[in-house]
Structures are given as structure tokens and as C-alpha cells.
Amino acid sequence: MIALLSLVVAASSACWIRGDRADLDVRISRLDSVITTLGTDTLVVCYSRPRMLGRPIMGRVVPFGEPWRLGANEATTLTVSAPVLFGDIRLEAGSYSLYAVPEQREWRVIVNRAARRWGIPISDTVKAEDIGVVTVAVEAVSPPVEEFRIQFERNGSDAVDLVIEWDRTRVRVPIRRAPA
Numbered sequence: 001m002i003a004l005l006s007l008v009v010a011a012s013s014a015c016w017i018r019g020d021r022a023d024l025d026v027r028i029s030r031l032d033s034v035i036t037t038l039g040t041d042t043l044v045v046c047y048s049r050p051r052m053l054g055r056p057i058m059g060r061v062v063p064f065g066e067p068w069r070l071g072a073n074e075a076t077t078l079t080v081s082a083p084v085l086f087g088d089i090r091l092e093a094g095s096y097s098l099y100a101v102p103e104q105r106e107w108r109v110i111v112n113r114a115a116r117r118w119g120i121p122i123s124d125t126v127k128a129e130d131i132g133v134v135t136v137a138v139e140a141v142s143p144p145v146e147e148f149r150i151q152f153e154r155n156g157s158d159a160v161d162l163v164i165e166w167d168r169t170r171v172r173v174p175i176r177r178a179p180a
Helices: 002-014 021-026
Strands: 030-038 041-049 076-080 084-086 089-091 094-102 106-112 130-154 159-177
Touching: 030 130, 030 159, 041 130, 041 159, 089 130, 094 159, 106 159
Parallel strands: none
Antiparallel strands: 030 041, 041 076, 076 094, 084 089, 084 159, 094 106, 106 130, 130 159
């Protein structure tokens, strides 16, 4: 338990932020991180958590058919300590940014080499660093998820789903240990 707590604290402090960490408490969308293991390997996601606040989200605040940074503030990042398959994209150990192009029935989740960047704009310069795209189905959520969240759900001993939820929308991206 102490080892896991140490990993969580290390993950949170390892999240890259623009500016001074002392200013995090004045941000509207709070910084968060999630961590899991695949065997002895570690996966960490760092992201910011915007809230609905009575606004229509999917298709409005987050427009359909346009790149979205998966949260707020800095780009959402995935750090892996060993090779994994993100959907069908092979990722070597390292840090990557994630963004999505949401649609009503499916999302394209994009993996990008540029991990230490502000989340927007997702310009042609940013897109030039894209590694690959995973297309995933949209699931309905009820009741609505007020605060954007990302979590890992175990899917066997060597696999997890990266679960992204906000408003009435959920998507899952499978992640598994990469074959040698």
C-alpha cells in the first residue's frame, strides 16, 4: 500500500505544468492524475478536469468533428514505463499527449509525440507530431458526469481500458502490454 501511495504522489508531481505549481489552486479546472500497473509496468495519465456547470458539453462546448484536448489547460498526457499497445498503436516507454476528435457515435483518439505543451491550439504543427489514431465507440452515461474524468479499468492481467467520461458520454481505449 505504501508503494502504491508513493507511485500516486510521484505521478501527480511528475505531471508537467506550465507556470508555477503554487498557482494550481487558482485554476478553475483542477489538475489530476491516474495511475495503474500492467505487471511491473506503470501507466500514468495527467489531465485537467473541467466541469459542466450547467452547460451543454458534447456537440457544443466540445464541438463534434473538431480536435479537443481531452480536458483543460495543459495537454493530457500518457506516460508508460514499458512498451504498450494503445488500441493498435505501439508505444515505446515514454510520455505522449492525447487528444480526440469526438463525434456522436465514435471518437478518434490521437496519440502525439509532443507531451509538454499547452492543450490548445491543436495546430498543423502539433498534428505533425501525431503517431496514430484509435477509433472507439461512444457509450451513453446516466446520470451525467459533472466533472470530466479519466480512469483506468482492469481488463485482464495484462490489459486495461483507458475510460474517458464527461456529460453523458463515455469512451474506452484498450491498452495492453506490447509483445516483445
